[in-house]
Amino acid sequence: MTETIQKRINDSKAMRWTALILIALMMFFGYMFVDVMSPLQSLVEQERGWSPSVFGTYAASEYLLNVFGFLIIAGVILDKCGIRFTGELSASMMFIGAAIKFYAVSDWFPGTGLATWLDSWWITMPASAKLASFGFMIFGCGCEMAGTTVSKAIAKWFKGKEMALAMGLEMAIARVGVFAIFSISPILAEKMGSIAAPVGFCTALVFIGLITYTVFTFMDRKLDAQLGADGSNETSDEEFKVADLKNILTSQIFWVVALLCVLYYSAIFPFQRYGANMLQCNLDGISPAAASNIFRWFPIGAAVITPFLGSFLDHKGKGATMLMWGAILLIACHLIFAFVLPATHSHVIAYSTIVLLGISFALVPAALWPSVPKIIDEKVLGSAYCLIFWVQNIGLCFVPMLIGSVLASSNANNPAVIAAKEAGDEFIPYNYTMPLVIFACFGVAALILAIYLKAIDRKNHFGLEEPNIKA
Numbered sequence: 001m002t003e004t005i006q007k008r009i010n011d012s013k014a015m016r017w018t019a020l021i022l023i024a025l026m027m028f029f030g031y032m033f034v035d036v037m038s039p040l041q042s043l044v045e046q047e048r049g050w051s052p053s054v055f056g057t058y059a060a061s062e063y064l065l066n067v068f069g070f071l072i073i074a075g076v077i078l079d080k081c082g083i084r085f086t087g088e089l090s091a092s093m094m095f096i097g098a099a100i101k102f103y104a105v106s107d108w109f110p111g112t113g114l115a116t117w118l119d120s121w122w123i124t125m126p127a128s129a130k131l132a133s134f135g136f137m138i139f140g141c142g143c144e145m146a147g148t149t150v151s152k153a154i155a156k157w158f159k160g161k162e163m164a165l166a167m168g169l170e171m172a173i174a175r176v177g178v179f180a181i182f183s184i185s186p187i188l189a190e191k192m193g194s195i196a197a198p199v200g201f202c203t204a205l206v207f208i209g210l211i212t213y214t215v216f217t218f219m220d221r222k223l224d225a226q227l228g229a230d231g232s233n234e235t236s237d238e239e240f241k242v243a244d245l246k247n248i249l250t251s252q253i254f255w256v257v258a259l260l261c262v263l264y265y266s267a268i269f270p271f272q273r274y275g276a277n278m279l280q281c282n283l284d285g286i287s288p289a290a291a292s293n294i295f296r297w298f299p300i301g302a303a304v305i306t307p308f309l310g311s312f313l314d315h316k317g318k319g320a321t322m323l324m325w326g327a328i329l330l331i332a333c334h335l336i337f338a339f340v341l342p343a344t345h346s347h348v349i350a351y352s353t354i355v356l357l358g359i360s361f362a363l364v365p366a367a368l369w370p371s372v373p374k375i376i377d378e379k380v381l382g383s384a385y386c387l388i389f390w391v392q393n394i395g396l397c398f399v400p401m402l403i404g405s406v407l408a409s410s411n412a413n414n415p416a417v418i419a420a421k422e423a424g425d426e427f428i429p430y431n432y433t434m435p436l437v438i439f440a441c442f443g444v445a446a447l448i449l450a451i452y453l454k455a456i457d458r459k460n461h462f463g464l465e466e467p468n469i470k471a
């Protein structure tokens with residue numbers, strides 16, 4: 001009897017990479033929306049009266065609902081309802097949140113009954129900021145849930161294939177989105193004479209992301225038909241039960257990975273918010289544009305290198321070792337920024353350290369996310385990703401506030417800062433040593449966890465050092 005081996009849709013290189021592009025586009029547009037207002041801080045202050053602390057509250061709102069438990073629910077939804085439903089839900093939440101934020105910063109909002117009511121309480125926070133934060137909170141829930149859904153979708157479509165390369169490419173595409181919006185947003189705002197223009201533009205892009213993900217769901221339906229699954233819990237024979245969460249939460253290796261993740265990312269994304277200003281302060285007050293020009297090599301450097309490291313991981317392995325090197329580079333870079341740059345004011349050192357940090361930012365994500373399917377049972381993979389993001393979001397929500405207050409308190413008696421404030425200067429030459437030392441300490445803790453992770457992997461054979469593609 002001859003047995004025909006049926007080829008699945010994801011066995012075709014063209015089809016699985018098309019699927020990756022479709023889902024990565026949703027994240028690309030999502031990451032663009034996240035940072036659309038980051039380069040417009042002073043403009044938002046002028047146009048809408050958002051003080052720096054209002055801006056900080058607005059930025060934290062992205063993570064607020066996630067921290068208060070939404071991401072845990074998101075994990076259950078993902079494992080119970082599957083990647084198609086959860087992806088559509090995430091993309092829709094991203095669009096609804098984006099549309100609310102667009103309305104909040106548009107010229108249609110001031111003067112409405114809602115604006116008058118929102119202005120009547122917590123008066124230091126303008127109505128536009130309150131509504132924009134509400135929208136951003138809904139968007140943030142959708143965006144983080146989308147991030148975990150995309151990881152689970154890639155693990156499904158690329159299992160035993162180029163999984164790490166695919167995850168690396170997806171993250172690289174998202175980072176190009178950050179780079180792109182940092183360049184486009186100020187131009188759009190200036191040309192259209194309003195901050196609402198770039199926000200509206202990105203809201204439209206988020207809608208396109210919803211469409212591209214919808215196209216992907218048709219492909220995924222076909223894959224499920226070939227796998228013989230019903231699509232609710234596509235990759236596993238056993239049904240997901242909420243009680244399975246207990247297995248994740250009591251797993252030692254899960255906590256090592258989750259803590260490593262929060263510590264590492266707490267020294268990356270919050271640093272991203274202060275990085276350009278830190279360079280300005282340490283390079284004799286260069287212009288904000290010149291500082292951004294140096295700083296943008298950080299996400300773009302990571303975007304270029306991540307896919308190569310992903311491919312290396314697929315073919316050669318060494319995931320745990322890559323995590324260790326990522327943490328070592330992180331520590332070295334923050335210490336150079338803290339002690340060497342203020343002493344030398346060297347542009348060469350600034351550029352090289354930014355590039356080194358970009359390599360670190362490629363090493364850790366490229367190794368971390370593809371390692372999760374190796375340590376966690378497939379049927380609870382969605383919940384595991386969501387729980388890791390949940391722990392990470394706690395750091396991303398609170399560390400910027402910690403850094404902001406340390407920066408303020410460590411400069412309270414700084415004569416240069418006092419003089420600049422008294423003179424009403426636009427540029428305040430802050431000393432960033434203390435915040436940078438805190439970032440380096442996060443790196444040291446992440447390194448200890450990476451070493452421990454490598455040790456427990458060696459003992460328990462999780463395969464973190466093994467390649468994904470077995471010859």
Ligand SMILES: NCCCC[C@H](N)C(=O)NCC(=O)O
Binds near residue numbers: 144147171265269392
């Ligand atoms: N403001 C963007 C934060 C994205 C956080 C997200 N949970 C994440 O870790 N994504 C993976 C990455 O490396 O970007």
